[in-house]
Amino acid sequence: MEEKGASPAAAAATSGEPGAAAGTMKVVVAVDASEESLNALSWALDNVIGRRAGAVSVVVVHAQHGPDHFVYPVAAHGIGTIAYAPASAIESMRKAQEEISRKVVSRALDVCKQREVSATGAIVEGDAKEAICQAVEEMHADMLVLGSRGLGKIKRAFLGSVSDYLVHHACCPVLVVKPTKAHDK
Numbered sequence: 001m002e003e004k005g006a007s008p009a010a011a012a013a014t015s016g017e018p019g020a021a022a023g024t025m026k027v028v029v030a031v032d033a034s035e036e037s038l039n040a041l042s043w044a045l046d047n048v049i050g051r052r053a054g055a056v057s058v059v060v061v062h063a064q065h066g067p068d069h070f071v072y073p074v075a076a077h078g079i080g081t082i083a084y085a086p087a088s089a090i091e092s093m094r095k096a097q098e099e100i101s102r103k104v105v106s107r108a109l110d111v112c113k114q115r116e117v118s119a120t121g122a123i124v125e126g127d128a129k130e131a132i133c134q135a136v137e138e139m140h141a142d143m144l145v146l147g148s149r150g151l152g153k154i155k156r157a158f159l160g161s162v163s164d165y166l167v168h169h170a171c172c173p174v175l176v177v178k179p180t181k182a183h184d185k
Helices: 008-015 035-049 087-114 128-139 153-159 162-169
Strands: 002-004 025-030 056-064 073-077 080-083 119-125 143-147 174-177
Touching: 025 035, 025 128, 035 056, 035 087, 035 143, 035 174, 056 087, 056 128, 087 119, 119 128, 128 143, 128 162, 143 162, 162 174
Parallel strands: 025 056, 025 143, 056 119, 143 174
Antiparallel strands: 002 119, 073 080
């Protein structure tokens, strides 16, 4: 897990190590490049974090796919699948993913800064559902906040829902912020 803008004390608080401020609520906000995730962050800053002033530690988390996510199988035989991608292509994809992830976290941290809320950022690698779930557990989060894309039942059944998975599997309470009515139009 890579942290952005974390002081040693904030890094300790983020990782759940001893030395984290006692009595501080840790809120993890999962973000991606969508407006829905920034809407969820803004909602959390206004309605959850803003009411508690300095008693809340905020961590913005973004999950990026590993480079192997973009490698397609070229052959399947029996049980095993053979996949191939040149090392230069994988390295190029990794660098592009890291740059996108840095921009997503930076944008979210800017939203926090505009509202005068101190926050740290973390980038985790893997499938968003599992990576965020694991990160929240490792960070000993008291609450997870994330946005919902507002998929219908059929799309959600085919595409899966990160928010639905996290509501059922995260080790802490999960607050899902639905898209605003203005966003739906």
